[in-house]
Amino acid sequence: MSEAGHHAELTRRRMLQGAGVALTAAVGTAVLGLVGPTGTPAAAAGPGGHDTFDEVYRGRRIQGRPAASGHHHHGADYTVQIDGEELHVMRNADGTWISVVNHYQPHQTPLALARAAVVELQGATLVPIA
Numbered sequence: 839m840s841e842a843g844h845h846a847e848l849t850r851r852r853m854l855q856g857a858g859v860a861l862t863a864a865v866g867t868a869v870l871g872l873v874g875p876t877g878t879p880a881a882a883a884g885p886g887g888h889d890t891f892d893e894v895y896r897g898r899r900i901q902g903r904p905a906a907s908g909h910h911h912h913g914a915d916y917t918v919q920i921d922g923e924e925l926h927v928m929r930n931a932d933g934t935w936i937s938v939v940n941h942y943q944p945h946q947t948p949l950a951l952a953r954a955a956v957v958e959l960q961g962a963t964l965v966p967i968a
Contacts, residue, residue, distance in 0.1 A: 842909075845915045846962070847924075852930050862906075880896075888904060889902075890902060891949045891952075892899060895952070895956050898920055898921055898923055899919075899920070899922070900919070900920055901918070901919045902916060902917065902918045902919070902952055903916070903952075904915055904917075905917045915929075916929070916936070916948050918951065920952065920956060920959070920964045921963070921964065922942075923963070923964040923965060923966055924966060925937050925939065925951075925952065926956055927948060930944055934946060935948055936951070937951055937955055939954075940954050940958050
């Protein structure tokens, strides 16, 4: 094997090792987030899927409440709004929440989801989905 090929192999190997370390750290963090450092269930930060919230976060008004009967989208019985525009949300089978803004990043509560969407929008206006 040439020196360039050997160097590329080491790079791939190091990258895979780094990915394994990152995955292990992520899983450990997720487990600690679910059970807390003492092994007891951790309390959710902020409202869950049955509570309401109405606050200004980073200059944006975020609101959340259980959806009126028959007015829910994508299997979610909860409505989230950012500056009066609906953020389409969905509850996963494990109880976490995702939205169209951060579809691949689940959050424990609709409040955490709304705050993360505000951060992700970086000041952009939420465009309604027809």
